[in-house]
Amino acid sequence: MFINTHTYYSLRYGTLAIKELLQLAQDHGIKTLAVTDINTTSACLDIVRVAPEFGIRPVVGVDFRNSARQQFIMLARNNEGFLNINRYLSGFLHNDEIIPDRAEVLPHTYVIYPFGSYKGDKLLEHEYIGVRKEDLNRLKFSSLKKRPEKLLVLQTVTYNSKKGFNTHRLLRAIDNNTLLSKLPLSEQGNEYDQLCSEESLKEAFAEFPELIQNTENLLESCRIEFDFTKETPNNQNSYTNNEALDYKLLKKLTYEGLPYRYETPTDAILDRIKKELDIIKEKGFVSYFLINWKILKYARSKGYFYVGRGSGANSIVAYLLRITDVDPIELDLYFERFINLYRKNPPDFDIDFSWADRDDITEFMFRRFKNTALLTVYNTFKHKASIRELGKVFGLPKEELDKLSKGEYDFRRLDKLSQLVVMYSKRIQGFPNYLGIHAGGILISEKPIHYYTATFMPPKGFPTTQFDMVVAEDIGLYKFDILSQRGLAKIKDTVEIVKYNQPTLPPIDIHDIKRFKEDERIKYMLSNAKAIGCFYVESPAMRMLLKKLQVDNYLGLVAASSVIRPGVSQSGMMREYILRYRFPERRKEAHPVMMDIMPETYGVMVYQEDVIKVAHYFGGLTLGEADMLRRGMSGKFRSREEFLKVKDRFFDNCKASGKPDDLTSEIWRQIESFAGYAFAKGHSASYAVESYQSLFLKAYYPLEYMVATVNNGGGFYRPELYVHEARMHGARILAPCVNYSRAETVIQGKDIYLGFMFLHQLESRVIKKILEKRSKEGYFMSLDDFLDRIPISMEQISILIKIDAFRFTKRNKRELLWEAHMKINKTTFDENIQTLFKTEKISFKTPELPSTQLEEAFDEMELIGFPLSDPFKLLLAPSRSKMRAKHLPDYVGKIITIEGYLVTVKNTATSNGKRMHFGTFLDRDGDFIDTVHFPPVAAQYRFRGKGIYGITGKVMEEFDCITIEVTKMVRYPIIEDPRYADNDTRVRVHSKRYKNKA
Known part of the structure; x- marks a missing residue:
């Protein structure tokens, strides 16, 4: 009886979650339900999967609307009809077209037009x-009354209560970006669009029994079926269009890869290959491996750097196909994490490319493989966004919105409107808000993508599904992860920069990982955490972990890459791992069973494989159940019934085998806090390979590596720190110059010229014109020469002059600014007019206008965001404190005060939700100071932006790692901006600040 039902996937319209809708239908005794969300099929597969659990037979379709105006409803009679509806809807979404009044004829579908608008x-x-209930009176006088066989009962379902209707109206106001009081009736649904019993509907339509019968017959004729058992993947099932030929090709490519990877393959290697190939064939994953191989073969043909990681990095077949660079034999990678007979989904291959190369890889995949689409993600209403959106709808002032979004209020003391904002923000929190694009997920299916979903066309320009990866996996569609990261671009660019800056050096073999593992410089950098700019090992937390572990080898770094993940540290096992790593006698305290399962990590769960091992050997679960447990811990399936059953079985098995309850509970706690965050060992090993590549470049080509880092947007820190790091390695940092700089930063010997892209508000067309003219006509000889050749506005030339980009003229930039003002129109002009004879220049006598180094620093802060000179020289009252970071080991346990330039802050919370911080500063020598700010101090002494702070606190040492537990912190004031002071003041400040410089 219900042919027009909405879930909250009718974005900013519907209010019912899928299970909420189905539970309501079950409570009303409804046996068949058609879900027809507005211009989307996001909910359809989940409805088909879950509805039988509620005793409901699902029907699916789409409610086609222009904004809130209903044009028609389409229902799928079967799977072919669903395919046709998805294709039809996708045409409108791809081209942003208006939905017509009349639907196109599509086989295996029904179309229902709303009464009165047809x-x-x-x-x-x-x-x-x-026909709606409110249409019945009009129907009695309509010509359609004579055609009862064409009439159906139309009871739209969008919400389930008055509060649900209010929520709907708020969502509509958000969607229309209007005050609730100004929301037009045409943009909202009917208050009575709610679920009701079929008996009440039959009673309302008692005068027209044909309509009831027609509706029941139509719903009965609709049958939609999908297989959610996932016995075989629904990905493209053959690479060559012949499955037998696929396997022969995979086998051939695998054995052809042996000479590249192993000089003399051992029996263990050959046995592992045979074992993997047999299971890959049995599980139907052959084409999955071949498609990944083809993608990366194309990447190598284009010279693209890439890293293959994920659980698939545990596979020797992947290693031989050059999908990954991790040797599973060397690292003793757990085969069952990669694949086992109980596992229904293929192994994960996360393929990282440079951000500059990934789009071409994506285009290649869409060209090469027929049924391809990007995966969507559901961007949901978050707490702060909900507060702000609803606050605007109610017309609250910004100050009130700020207070509410920060949670700085007592609900009982709020006015009525603010209380409503808080109440309804909680109600819509978690609702889908809009569809985005998964970070790297791409589907390649055997059947057309529209067999499963409609697609939309985001700005990226590729068809994108309307369901996410969880639903995709439910139906047996497993994504290919094509990701981008800047670390690879840094490696690639460094190699190119070394070529032009040190052309006499031999070519760099960046893939000689075996040599890197034995390199003494790299060992020193690792154990002393000298890794700023290096992939995955530069963050303050990783820097401190490396110091605590004193890691100087590859396997140690592989472990550290997973130990640093949130789950391990939150469970308390990171500290335990450090203790057992550094103090072998501590290992005796580990439970013998755990030591037997994980001897390499001293009985501590470090990798995802460890969850499977513990669940299997300690908890008595099958490998299939153990893998379900691991996946469930990620949060995607945590609430699902099958996961909860596995959890119960874990405890039951442990009890049956006589394990103490307190031990079982502790092991479960560790699993629960850890499994959703940990890396597979092969994944960590892949990260470690890239870390070693970046460490090698940092060790031997630090200046070129820092230039590449800056040009690729930095890393964990702001660009300023990488500029500082280059200076610490002997570079001379120079502001942009019109004769030597490019858009990106460049290096000449040890001179690093910052790129024009550093200059805030310098237009890209100006940069392009400078580079073009300089390339064709040579260096600029003077400001006049520049103005002759470059069309530029006064605002743009001011940026270049103030950053001292004309310093080659040997003229004071204040004089150049004066001259530019006299010679340039203050409006932008497009192009200089070329004339046969040059116009004679008018000479202006400019006054002497001296500038100081302090003024230079303030210009730099304004234009590039930080000074190129020592920031400590900008303090209003320069301190004579001699305390430095290198002195701190001598003051362990004592209270000290030290000055630090703020680098970064990590905000976190204690177990009871109180805010605390970890700070990273630089001292006057450029060395790091690490601080801990516990909640009382964090509340009293807040960070107040960039600058130099006086830090007072107790020096603490743990595992040779020095931190300061802060008790007091003050941000020191800097001098007044001398550019806006009078001339006498500028000269006075200049002489005072630099009188001792000589």
Whole structure:
């Protein structure tokens, strides 16, 4: 009886979650339900999967609307009809087209037009008119009364209560970006669009029993079926269009890869290959491996750097196909994490490319493989966004919104409107807000993508599904992860920069990982955490972990890459791992069973494989159940019944085998806090390979590596720190110059010229014109020469002059600014007019206008965001404190005061939700100071932006790692900006600040 039902995937319209809707239907005794969300099929597969659990037979379709105006409803009679509806809807979404009044004829579908808005005079066999309860009086006087066989009961379902209707109106106001009081009736649904019992509907339509019968017959004729058992993947099932040929090709490529990877393959290697190939074939994953191989073969042909990681990095077949660079034999990678007979989904291959190369890889995949689409993600309403959106709808002032979004209020003391904002923000929190694009997920299916979903076309320009990766996996569609990261671009660019800056050096073999593992410089950098700019090992937390572990080898770094993950540290096992790593006698305290399962990590769960091992050997679960447990811990399936059953079985098995309850509970706690965050060992090993590549470049080509880092947007820190790091390695940092700089930063010997892209508000067309003219006509000889050749506005030339980009003229930039003002129109002009004879220049006598180094620093802060000189020289009252970071080991346990330039802050919370911080500063020598700010101090002494702070606190040492537990912190004031002081003041400040410089 219900042919027009909405979930909250009718974005900013519907209010019912899928299970909430199905539970309501079950409570009303409804046996068949058609879910027809507005211009989307996001909910359809989940409805088909879950509805039988509620005793409901699902029907699916789409409610086609222009904004809130209903044009028609389409229902799928079967899977072919669903395919046709998805294709039809996708056409409108791809081209942003208006939905017409009349639907196109699509096989295996029904079309229902709303009564009163249907303009046609003839209905086709598959077309009907939907009549609402409020239409019944008009129906009695309509010509359609004579055609009862074409009429259906139309009871739209969008919410389930008055509060649900209010929520709907708020969502509509958000969607229309309007005050609730100004929301037009045409943009909202009917208050009575709610679920009711079928008996009440039959009673309302008692005068027209044909409508009831027609509706029941139509719903009965619809049958939609999908297989959610996932016995075989629904990905493209053959690479060569012949599965037997696929396997022969995979086997051939695998053995052809042996000479590249192993000089003399051992029996263990050959046995592992055979074992993997057999299971890959049995599980139907052959084409999955071949497609990944093809993608990366194309990448190598284009010279693209890439890293293959994920659980698939545990596979020797992947290693031989050059999908990954991790040797599973060397690292003793757990085979069952990669694949086992109980596992239904293929192994994960996360393929990282440079951000500059990934789009081309994506285009290649869409060209090469037929049924391809990007995966969507559901961007949901978050707490702060909900507060702000609803606050605007109610017309609250910004100050009130700020207070509410920060949670700085007592609910009982709020006015009525603010209380409503808080109440309804909690109600819509978690609702889908809009569809985005998964970070790297791409589907390649055997059947057309539209067999499963409609697609939309985001700005990226590739068809994108309307369901996410969880739903995709439910139906047996497993994504290919094509990701981008800047670390690879830094490695690639460094190699190129070394070529032009040190052309006499031999070519760099960046893939000689075996040599890197034995390199003494790299060992020193690792154990002393000298890794700023290096992939995955530069963050303050990783820097401190490396010091605590004193890691100087590859395997140690592999472990550290996973130990640093949140779950390990939150469970308390990171500290335990450090203790057992550094103090072998501590290992005796580990439970013998755990030591037997994980001897390499001293009985501590470090990798995802460890969850499977513990669940299997300690908890008595099958490998399939153990893998379900691991996946469930990620949060995607945590609430699902099958996961909860596995959890119960874990405890039951442990009890049956006589394990103490307190031990079982502790092991479960560790699993629960850890599994959703940990890396597979092969994944960590892949990260470690890239870390070693970046460490090698940092060790031997630090200046070139820092230039590449800056040009690729930095890393964990702001660009300023990488500029500082280059200076610490002997570079001379120079502001942009019109004769030597490019858009990106460049290096000449040890001189690093910052790129024009550093200059805030310098237009890209100006940069382009400078580079073009300089390339064709040579260096600029003077400001006049520049103005002759470059069309530029006064605002743009001011940026270049103030950053001292004309310093080659040997003229004071204040004089150049004066001259530019006299010679340039203050409006932008497009192009200089070329004339046969040059116009004689008018000479202006500019006054002497001296500038100081302090003024230079303030110009730099304004234009590039930080000074190129020592920031400590900008303090209003320069301190004579001699305390430095290198002195701190001598003051362990004592209270000291030290000055530090703020680098970064990590905000976190204690177990009871109180805010605390970890700070990173630089001292006057450029060395790091690490601080801990516990909640009382964090509340009293807040960070107040960039600058130099006086830090007072107790020096603490743990595992040779020095930190300061802060008790007091003050941000020191800097001098007044001398550019806006009078001339006498500028000269006075200049002489005072630099009188001792000589």
